[in-house]
Amino acid sequence: MCLAIPARIVELDGDRAVVEAMGNRWRAKTTLLPEAGIGKLVLVHAGFAISLVDEQEAKETWRLLAEISEFNETPNRLSG
């Protein structure tokens, strides 16, 4: 639940942003991150940008998220 998702800010109006990552766009707020700006990569947690993040870190997290999504979809039976 504490995993934040790196996403790029593609629209920004006051503290209301639209962010994009992994082929999805969604609304997020930048209230907690005054340094946020259009084009910047941020970590988004529960609808709020909480930190800036660099490109390499973002890519690694996207890969991990894809894995965790796979983990959550793993049937609940003995694996391995």
Place this chain on the structure above:
Amino acid sequence: MLERIEKAKDQMTAACEAMGRPINIMEVCGTHTVSIFRNGIRSVLPAGLRLLSGPGCPVCVTDQSYIDTVLRLADRDDLLIATYGDMIRVPGRGGSLETKRAKAAVRVVLSSEDALQLARDNPSKVVVFIAVGFETTAPATAVVVKEAAADSLENFCIFSGHKLVVPAMRALLSDKNNNIDAFLCPGHVSAIIGYGAFGEIVDNFGRPCVVAGFEALQIMEGLAEICRQLSCGEPELKSVYTAVVTRDGNTAAQKIIDECFEAVDGYWRGLGKIKKSTLRLRDEYGRFDAVQRFGLHEIPAEDTTGCRCGEVLCGLIEPPQCSLFERACSPEMPVGACMVSSEGACAAWFKYGRKRECRK
């Protein structure tokens, strides 16, 4: 990358040999727990190194009395319950929010903003936001409480179950039976509170505290750094997650938490009452506090199911040591919170740990 993993493994092996006794490292982040299992990290650790899954999953640490109170609120016709999806399946007295959802007004939201919007869209109901989570979600709650105050949105309130990570770590170490040598500290909680927040654990308890990110290499290097510190007897504060976590953290988020909330004593599953570990709205925002609004009293609940989630959360037992594990308790039919949450230690063991580790 392989070279760095090998180097980390070598450091861990050397430390285990130098220590001449088993090393126990606790992770206090549900996402670490999942990543550790998902990447098979336990299987490559030296025999003397044990990982304990601590109180790092917000759903898991939420006390049963809080869950029961939420379920009682869900029975009221005048309320709309807005909750993060993680909470929906946690069993309490008389079912779960999921079983109530058919007849009660329960809505899953992705953010606190959605909960606020729900209040704006439903003026005839009072929306109660089930505000759980650590320091990562607390500022998001604070923002909407401030918005509700600014807009005089009187049909909105929150039921705060927000928890603070450091007081829980302190409580674990204050138990003289604890077997924790060091902490692998959470990544995104630390993005808010800064890795400096763990300084008191290093200073007062002499335990290494190392913040790591979530991918395998980060976790391996974090563990190796902890082992290095243990073997030379010099506990330190460190972050190997430098891309995101700074010493000071997100000061804007800390400020808004502090403006809206104060830390009070609170109950945790398994850990009992912990001093100044739970966030309560300050008096000036009292009208948005469900506890004040509805006169809620949390009565610590006696668990009669035989569930041992509490001992799992303290690192005292591993999930397979609970007699319910895999028999009466599974992700489809969970008895305890650690099996409900996908980030819970029991769920992670169920999916990835059983064959290799408990059937030896």
